[in-house]
Amino acid sequence: MGGVALIVLLCQSKAGEMDGLLYRLRTCFTLPYPATFFSQMHKLLPALLLLALSFGRVLAQAPKQDKLLYGVAYYDEYMPYDRLAQDVQMMKAAGINVVRIAESTWSTLEPQEGKFDFSHVDRVLNAMHKAGIRVIIGTPTYAVPTWLVRKYPDVLAVTNHGQNQYGPRQNMDISNPDYRRHAEAVIRALLGHVKDHPAIIGYQVDNETKAYGTAGPAVQKQFVQYMQRKFSSLDALNKAYGLDYWSNRINAWEDFPSMVGTINAGLGSEFNRFQRQLVTDFLAWQAALVREYKKPDQFITQNFDLGWRGHSFGIQPEVDHFAAAKALDVAGIDIYHPSQDQLTGTEIAFGGDVTRSMKGGQNYLVLETEAQGFPQWVPYPGQLRLQAFSHLASGANMVEYWHWHSTHNSFETYWKGLLSQDFQPNPVYDEAKTIGRDFQRLSSNLLNLKKTNKVAILFSNEALTAEGWFRNGLDYNEVLRSFYDPLYRHNVGCDLVDPSSPNLNQYSLLIVPMLYAAPASLLARLDQYVQQGGHLLVTYRSGFSDEHVQVRSSMQPGGLSKVCGVTYSLFTTPSGVGLQSDAYPADKGQVTNWIELLTPTTAKVLARYEHPAWGQYAAITENQYGKGLATYVGCHTTDAVVDKLVTDAVKKANLWGIDQELQFPLITRVGLNQRRKQVHYYFNYSATPGTVRYPHGAGKELLAGMAVRQGQELQLGPWGVQIVEEK
Incomplete structure (x- = not known):
């Protein structure tokens, strides 16, 4: 039974990941299965899939929880x-x-x-x-x-x-x-x-x-084996990562150097990916062991x-x-x-x-x-x-x-x-x-609150890692949070999705911060998302390099220039640059760390740079593309500007409603409970009392057990909470 969880992982994965997962099966099993056994696994995949599906329905679902746990x-x-x-x-x-x-x-x-x-x-x-x-x-x-x-x-x-x-x-x-x-x-x-x-x-x-930075000789040897499975030849590997640079070319597998001293962003990022894979494999290995002992009603x-x-x-x-x-x-x-x-x-x-x-x-x-x-x-x-x-x-x-x-x-x-x-x-x-x-x-x-959101932020561990190699002072998580936080403050529900998420089209608005490294297939999915009617809000440094962190040789933003309707070849670190726009108040310090000098092709300009040399270039644009809309942000800017960008995007996606009229520190969150009733949480993140005019269907405030009618004022004390379940 212990191998079933790993077989499920194998069968849930894309065809291109099969070889790596087969190796993971071999390395995660504790028994000394011969390599020939795993080399024959491809032939067994149809049967394995049926086996995995028969168990997978059980493995994929947590036992039903009967009460809230407080511990x-x-x-x-x-x-x-x-x-x-x-x-x-x-x-x-x-x-x-x-x-x-x-x-x-x-x-x-x-x-x-x-x-x-x-x-x-x-x-x-x-x-x-x-x-x-x-x-x-x-x-x-x-x-x-x-x-x-x-x-x-x-x-x-x-x-x-x-x-x-x-x-x-x-x-x-x-x-x-x-x-x-x-x-x-x-x-x-x-x-x-x-x-x-x-x-x-x-x-x-x-x-x-986590992998805790493990990078010793044994781990380096595993990484070389990982790369041998990933690439058909050293020529392919050298080309993918551009290893002719500074004589980093590898001409024999036994010459493969340690990644501890690498200066190649692609190889370094790949090693980081490998270390994350060690974590995935380790947890799958432990879960498979535990699954041999746990009972069906345990998780x-x-x-x-x-x-x-x-x-x-x-x-x-x-x-x-x-x-x-x-x-x-x-x-x-x-x-x-x-x-x-x-x-x-x-x-x-x-x-x-x-x-x-x-x-x-x-x-x-x-x-x-x-x-x-x-x-x-x-x-x-x-x-x-x-x-x-x-x-x-x-x-x-x-x-x-x-x-x-x-x-x-x-x-x-x-x-x-x-x-x-x-x-x-x-x-x-x-x-x-x-x-x-x-x-x-x-x-x-x-218990079991279900949330259905129409906004998602697409994040990428690969982009996060690759950004660390670019070294110009921007932090991936700070940029991501600068776009998440306004959604929270304006009470807009949000999911987080990554490149493996299968259905981006379920979201009306997709926010993509700093997608620095991405395969062409992911960029094509974003293109298709907008063509089919989605609203894409994407920031600077997206599409810049491929999955091997090779900077794209096409006009930037690589792979996104058509959907966003802009191009650029110049970027710089600004000083004293603001924005020219009726939508954003003028401020000489409005643009910091990074600007891309955008030239619209089909896009409408929402803001240009306030600067004697860069004023001819666009800073923020909007492009009608297919049935959808793509907003491109070409500069790192203030929280106030990002807040306005996010607010406008939510409104243009027709997602601005009654709950969005409430502003931080008053926060509301909503979901459907297991009784199939809407539950509205109201929070006051402040030492000052607050008041909310309840805008939804009549119900009951659960903490006090009081009936609540539409339009009734709810009093929230300092750091207070009220919860209304609709009838």
């Missing part, structure tokens, strides 16, 4: 004294109905090779089951024990900075065979021990998994994380989330965000929109978020409630804090859980009790 990560192993009974009692009082355990203490579970101690796991499982609290078991593989490193030093990853040292978590090479062998042993021992326990509802594979998840700017921010550059999520039953996410006066809800919404989109709109789990968190994040009164319901409004079915208690030693004593180091009730815990009661009371109303 904490819990580490009995970290406690300074035995207080399990008190913790369970306090959890019950707070409405906690799920805990995650075991994912971080491999050295406790296996103190010496092959010697296991599951006493902590057993006592927590038994205590939680007695209390009616459900349990998610984490595989304990993201922090390696000392004995493993002593016996197999090579499990520590070699990165661009040398070999990692023991101490921190996530310092290993996830492709190392000794690490894999012992990771499998502890997973099998743990799951074999707990698999029949009635408290367990699901399993989390690993923890915030497999992973707590993905996002990019980081001191908090969750943007796309995770080291993981292909959509690819990695295929092996899971339900997607999970860790979302950490500013609090107090900096709380806006944007990170909660963005992280939720990404995670919901990973599996085509399926509800997801928030496996980690903060209760108190960093010292500067201790929430104001009301903010914990606001945050919890904000997760539900994006489609979450679980909110879980990292973690229950604050630690007393080692590295993270600064981080505060739901409880502080004294373990006593506190105002944050008391507020959590109100959330737990409301989650329990309103589960049938708020």
Whole structure:
């Protein structure tokens, strides 16, 4: 059964990816299957497809969830004294109905090779089951024990900075065979021990998994094998990446250099792609192991994380989330965000929109978020409630804090859980009790919220990686967020899609930020999207290079000049440049970092540059193309201009409605609940009271249990929330 998940991945993939996936099957299986077996797999694909489909319907669907989950990560192993009974009692009082355990203490579970101690796991499982609290078991593989490193030093990853040292978590090479062998042993021992326990509802594979920069000799050898499968010959490889430059040409496979020192953007980006593939393969491998033990009513998840700017921010550059999520039953996410006066809800919404989109709109789990968190994040009164319901409004079915208690030693004593180091009730815990009661009371109303959005942002890990090689000061995630944030502030629902997403035509508006590297096939899909009636809003530096990060030799924007109706060959870093347009107020500092000097072919000019030399060139254009419309933004500009661009695009796509008249800090989110009724969430991300005139059908405000009529004013207190279910 363990290989079935990988076969499903194989059969779900495009024909051009078959060879790579066949290799992944071979490397992910633990048994020594001969290469000849996998070379014959192509002949077996029709039969494999039938087999995969028969199992795939089960694998692709998470078990039906019967109630909202409200939980904490819990580490009995970290406690300074035995207080399990008190913790369970306090959890019950707070409405906690799920805990995650075991994912971080491999050295406790296996103190010496092959010697296991599951006493902590057993006592927590038994205590939680007695209390009616459900349990998610984490595989304990993201922090390696000392004995493993002593016996197999090579499990520590070699990165661009040398070999990692023991101490921190996530310092290993996830492709190392000794690490894999012992990771499998502890997973099998743990799951074999707990698999029949009635408290367990699901399993989390690993923890915030990434490749951790692994780039040592063994990984370089794997990369060469990967490239041999990808290219029919070295001539083809040299041509694809332009390796004649600076004598980088490779004339024999045994001469293939390490990627640690490469100056070639294409090869470097390909190595980054390979490292992300290691993550996808690793999680598929773990999920396949877990699937051998889990019961049909249990799920497999992973707590993905996002990019980081001191908090969750943007796309995770080291993981292909959509690819990695295929092996899971339900997607999970860790979302950490500013609090107090900096709380806006944007990170909660963005992280939720990404995670919901990973599996085509399926509800997801928030496996980690903060209760108190960093010292500067201790929430104001009301903010914990606001945050919890904000997760539900994006489609979450679980909110879980990292973690229950604050630690007393080692590295993270600064981080505060739901409880502080004294373990006593506190105002944050008391507020959590109100959330737990409301989650329990309103589960049938708020569970399994379905969201149907007509706006999407197309992101690309390949473009993100390639941008890092261009080195001119623009950050992919900052640009992406500059276009996402106005959608959030104007209450426009949004999905996130990537190049693998099959149906772009379901969206009326598609926003594409900085698609620097893209294959011609993706650009052709964008062309077709507009021809068939979609509205495309695309920014500077899109289409610039192909999938190998070779700059296109055609007129820029490469592959998009026809659909956008513009061309350019000159670009520069501006100084003192503004915009000439009635739509955008004049400001000499309006354009920064990057401008493309656009010449319209069929496009209408919306703005030109305010500059004595560049004033003849267009900055922002709009082009009618087929049945649709393409807006091209040729410059990096201010948030105010981007806000206006996004607002205009939403209006031109006929998506501006009543909810868009509400403005931040008043936020509304909407979805269809499992009772087939519309649910409208209203949030006040402000310390100042606010008022909303409710514009939808009559219903019931769920938190207070009050009837609500159309046109009635809803009073939102500081950091307040109200939820209306239509009749």
